[in-house]
Amino acid sequence: MRKLFILAGILAILGAAAHAQFPGRRYVRANGEAAVSVKPDLLKLTAGVVTQGVTAQEAADQNATQVTSVLTKLRQVLGPNADIKTTSYSLSPNYRYPQGGGQPVLTGYTASNNVEITTSDLSLAGRLIDAAVSGGATNVQGLRFTLKDFEPPRAQALRLATIQAKNHAEAIALGLGVKLGAVLSAQEGTAVRATTLDVRAEAGGGSVPTPVETGMVEVQATVVLDVEIVP
Secondary structure, three states, X not given: OHHHHHHHHHHHHHHHHHHHHOOOOOEEEEEEEEEEEEXXXXXXXXXEEEEEEOOHHHHHHHXXXXXXXXXXXXXXXXXXXXXXXXXXXEEEEEEEOOOOOOOOEEEEEEEEEEEEEEEOOHHHHHHHHHHXXXXXXXXEEEEEEEOOOOHHHHHHHHHHHHHHXXXXXXXXXXXXXXXXXXXXXXXXXXXXXXXXXXXXXXXXXXXXXXOOOOOXXXXXXXXXXEEEEEO
């Protein structure tokens, strides 16, 4: 019973807010949604190296050596002006915890370094994965195809969503037997769903090139219209 009272109170508040927004006016609220699929024109890939050593220096040195090798291989594919940036680096101790309790025992250190590669040449996806692995990367993941500029497909999706919302408002008005006038308000919402491949390659891959399909990037939009009811 308490939940019913709470729900009734929430509905009353929402109704009062709507009335306050357009005092003295009757209106129809309708939603519209649309999705536009376009070909990606940008590729992002994350490659990382995880190494372990007895000392922090040993783990860090080994990691630096392997990352340098990975970067060299990647630049052989992308050229000297490759768009590569470090996204994370960590160096942390490893402990062994006794089963019967007691103080943990230091067993060594782990170093981790991840870099992100960005290129507009989508055909290089498979070669970049192979290059990273052959260079010594211990993990390759987060392959994502996206867009340099989302505004054109976003505008298109919003236009289509607005048309659908208007059609819905007219259908509601027809069902109610009323006529519609001016649009009192319009609210938008957009979402981008880029193509992401869960690529998890391990070091020591074979000589067969890694096949990759780019797929499409989907841009979604929603529109909410409040359209006045006229006599």
